[in-house]
Amino acid sequence: MKKITKIVKDSKDTVMKEKLRAAAYCRVSTDSEEQLVSLETQKLHYEAYIKANPNWEFAGIYYDEGISGTKKEKRSELLRLISDCEQKKIDFIVTKSISRFARNTTDCLELVRKLVDLGVYIYFEKENINTQSMESELMLSILSGLAENESLSIAENNRWSVQRRFQNGTFKISYPPYGYDYADGEMLVNLEQAEVVRFIFKEALAGKGAGKIADALNKKGIKPKRGNNWISTTIRGMLSNEKYVGDAILQKTYTDDNFNRHTNYGEKDQYYIQNHHEAIISREDFETVDKLINQRGKEKGIVKGSGKYQNRYPFSGKLKCSQCGGTFKRRIHTNGNKKYIAWCCQKHITQADECSMKFVREGNLQRAFITMMNKLIFGRKVILKPLLKALRDMRKADSISRISELEKLIEKNTEQKEMLIKLMAKGYLEPALFNKENNELEIEAESYRDEIESLNFAMNSEISKTHEVRELLRFTNKAQMLITFDGKIFESFVNQVFVYSREEVGFQMKCGITLREGL
Incomplete structure (x- = not known):
């Protein structure tokens, strides 16, 4: 009798062969013609990119045009993308870079965590990060902090503008x-x-x-x-x-x-x-x-402006309340016969109805700092070295190119003024018309010089951040894992500590990134 063997299809193979429904997200920050052309290029690129992968099924392109990336609430298409993920319509997302996805570190991490919980992963093409295989979200936190710097550079230029108004007495x-x-x-x-x-x-x-x-x-x-x-x-x-x-x-x-x-x-x-x-x-x-x-x-032995009283302790003046923006004050609390040091929001002390932030124990703050630094010491090669490289490369080429362009415009402006003077000397121009045209060229030249100074200011700020990262990397390369809190190390690398709650704080490092840690 013939023996018939039935071959059962392996369910695992079936799962493996199921295609991922992949979607792409694109964004440009202005609605200028050049940016909209860039958006169309991105859309075409990602549609072809997804369809070329045999393991993916094209699930659409989501795009926001003429919208800033600083806050996710302002981007309707991004929110629609998240909604479709929640409805199980998408399995995988492809986007150009972290800066296109979010320029706010908090928003970026919040969205990534939410999508990972939904079983949806993101591939950031420029940074070559796939959230499915990422060992730690600390790397993403740092890179998204770099993306945030692009938005903050605009604020730096505004700050420079205020400085100029201080100098010429026009500040109001x-x-x-x-x-x-x-x-x-x-x-x-x-x-x-x-x-x-x-x-x-x-x-x-x-x-x-x-x-x-x-x-x-x-x-x-x-x-x-x-x-x-x-x-x-x-x-x-x-x-x-x-x-x-x-x-x-x-x-x-x-x-x-x-x-x-x-x-x-x-x-x-x-x-x-x-x-x-x-x-x-x-x-x-x-x-x-x-x-x-x-x-x-x-x-009382206090010299005005010396900070003798305010800065007696490592945390003095550095703890900031996330609710009201107030500074925390050091106090001694008693629990039975035991005393311990606590830090309290000054506004909560005097106006508890306006700020509900409770005190945090100094010991918890110290342990959180030790944990955060040990993470950096352990992951310095995959975290701080890429951060240093990215800061060195960031915006420098674009800024130098723009400065070169502005210098050429200044040369052209000078030539035009020289031509005006020659025409005036030969009697071809009336004095009134000469003054009008010459004044316009002077204003134009001044705006070019102002922009050059602004770009130099922005580049110097990036140099400062690079120096701080280099110092942090040098320390972590030599340091052993921390066991006890060292106030000198804290003061060397931490700019401020944001107290979000009694369970979580954020250490804002002098190199510009903020790292959250539980208490």
């Missing part, structure tokens, strides 16, 4: 202090608030401290410009504010390369303008109050 104070209003480009005295300002200085001249003055104002039911209650730091700031005598100091604070604001203790140039606006307080009273404040500081 858009947010005047308590006691003044802003109208038609000028600071005008608010008569009602001015009386409160005079009361504050009168009390200070009588020897009362900032805390007692704040309490007196709160009892009278007088509201400050921001918040519901007066606090001592607000009073101290007013008593040292030169605007109350009619002067203005420009650039009291500055923004660093990571766009964090700091008090200017001489790191940047300042510009003093006398008689900038109408005074509320006489110079004599203002100077007397300043002497009283300095005398009290000397008695």
